[in-house]
Amino acid sequence: MATINVRRDVKDSFYRYKMPRLVSKVEGKGNGIKTVVPNMTEIARALSRPPAYPTKYFGCELGAQVKCDDKNERYIVNGEHDAEKLQTILDGFISKFVLCASCRNPETDILIKNDDILMDCKACGAQNVADMRHKLSTYIVKNPPAQASKNQRRQRKAATAQANGEGHGPGGGFVEDEEASDDDIISQRINKEAAGLNMESKLVQEDWSEDTSEAAVAQRMKELAVKGVGAFGTEDDDEGENKYDLFGAWLEEQENPADDDIIAKAEELGVYGKYKACQVLVQCIFDESIATQIPKRVKLLRKFITEEKHQKAALGGMERLVGLEYKDVLLKKVPTILMKLYEADVIEDDVFIKWGEKPSKRYVDKDISKEVKKAAKPFLEWIATASEEESEEESD
Template sequence: MAEISFGNAYVNIGGVEDDHYRYVMPVLIPKVEGRGNGIKTRIVNCVEIGKKLNRPPGYLCKFFGCELGAQTMINDKEGTYIVNGAFEQKTLSELVDKFIKLFVTCENCKLPETDLKVSRSGTIKQKCLACGHSFSVDMMHKLTNYIINNPPDSYGTKSSAVDKQERRRKKAAAGNGQADEDDGERKSKKKSSSRKKKEDGEDSSKARKKSSKKKKGDGENAGDGNDEDEDNIVWSTDTSKDAMAARLAEAGLDAKLLDLDLGDNGVDLNGDGGSNENEDEDDDDEDEEEVKQLKELIASGTKSRTVGKTALELAATLLGKDAEAEDITVRATELVVDAYITVDAANNAVELITGLVPALKAVKSSSSELAQAQICNRMDRLCESLEDDDDSDDKDDDKDYQIVAQILKGLFDNEIITESVVMEWYEKECYSDAMSAARKAAAPVVQWIQDADEDDDDDEE
């Protein structure tokens, strides 16, 4: 395929009718290189298009890969953006228009004057600078996972925060008549201010520690009380080992999938949950402070529902008073799954799920598809942790990964996650061995869910 030259041709962004050429971008220039299995398409002016769209050029290149089902190579430092395979300019231009519609233009005024932001809860939002409209992008698109892992550089808040502090300092200096003080006086004032901030920081740190200890004590006292409002988990009608094996056989699922040690007296699935004696203490140093607090509650025997309520309070504090309800639910869900789903906890699936389900019900994870997606994404990180676990023997790796299927089935049975979210996660493009391992382990459950859905359709007919 010959390379097509478009020179300095420009087109309106997203088909916007603009006689004054305010919203224009260069025509996409593809260059097909190589041959045979090594053929690839280089996006020559991907950087220029990204600047005009106010989006990182890697987003556009990755979008091509998601839509075309092709591998991509993105090197922002060298400005290299490649899609494996040979693609015509017309095909790629149509995809550029689709990218602009989904991730650039405002859904209200249709103008390409939006800023993209990834919130701490993992939600991708756009705000229009023209009409002020704020909205979320389609989180079910495969590109969103890449955006979350590679947030826009324009939203690094450090530079903006420094600029704001500098403006405040200059304003305060001018108000006190000190704008013309010499360099020596400014340096002295800066050192004094630095010492004062350090002392204030130490006092603030002590106050936070006292507050944290007080909250911990309150949490332990709450765990000692009787919570009669606990939600009952509908795990199954009969939780005996024979009954579970019979249901698995009826569903056509390998009995090894849920080869759980139920003990002689069965398992209590009344929604109370309990402490996890196999908590992963080695990972505590890497956990954020909020997750550590939840792990302490779990270890102290606090009921799972109380752990979930505490997670909601922590999430609300982290996100601030202006946070939306769904953002708080998503963040609380992340805290809960990080606290419960650990490498050591994976050794006892029944105990893990018994504690996890009521906690997720307390934070209402089932009400948000994004929260459900975060639960599924946690399976990828769990497999990554299992790969890094030095104590695991190679012969037991497959058995270790079965915890993924056990968790997904337990949450699906209790209506925490839905079929559509599980399928969207399962069909997501894999970027690592851990993601591939998670989907391989989940395959029997996914097949079981699909078969069950087909049976329901047959019954309705």
């Protein structure tokens, strides 16, 4: 089978990303004329996308009806279209929905976050939002690739947990979801427990108000000074540690900066998309009111906290905030803080569980880490059970 470069603008025959050249076969005639792409499955596999994505893309671009029969691997576009024309349209699909917008490498995964399509680049680590105005984007969001489907379920679940915990609506009823499926029964049970845990945590919380007194601010600045240059980077790499300190110092200076400004600053400093930025972000944009601040920053957190590494760093930032800055007030609120992060759907169950397993001296002294993780126990026990039930459900 003839192969071509995934990026046809690259003429190098040693370019490592190849795909089969598109084959088309016209069937029928008159009004029933249609074009079959017999090797769509192979092309899609080379691009790591479900075959329905490029097929639907053809439909959008040509204004033609398409038919995707995954079971029989038959992908059809109505009308008569030659292979070269389809190949050129496929270039557009690859450019929009396969290549990384930052480095043009095709090794990207599609992640659906907050109804945005993120192209997660394995080569450079960038996560760019796909062209959400394209009609295909709506289809992709509704039909995420298989690996994204678990994520979506989690988002739904977190949304219901939040609705329950915060008692929205009469009787704190569940959010109706048109996609409700069998696993919602389990979800509901978990959500009830989550709501229960919220209640418990609320009982142990005393009133607190944001301490913006001069003394408190002065104290924070002093602590920041103590952190000094290099405080945010203990693991060496060639990214230049200073950028993180600059990012942290900038965040501390701002009074309630807007999400977009934070992203712009992170981009300017070259730390956007880097996992260490997650640690700095969590440590610096939140204070002793972190539990009430997290829900207001969900969108921002989702933009920064992506892969497992980023999730771990965010938990590290939380450990530093609790352990180094506000231990007296925040230690007993750790389960609530973790629950808020869970509800924000930025950290996966497994990452919470692994994080809680043993104290680590990566972000704080081992003793402090031990204290924080001990304080986290009610949450960790809950998530272990919830997660177990979820995987039992999945294996059925």
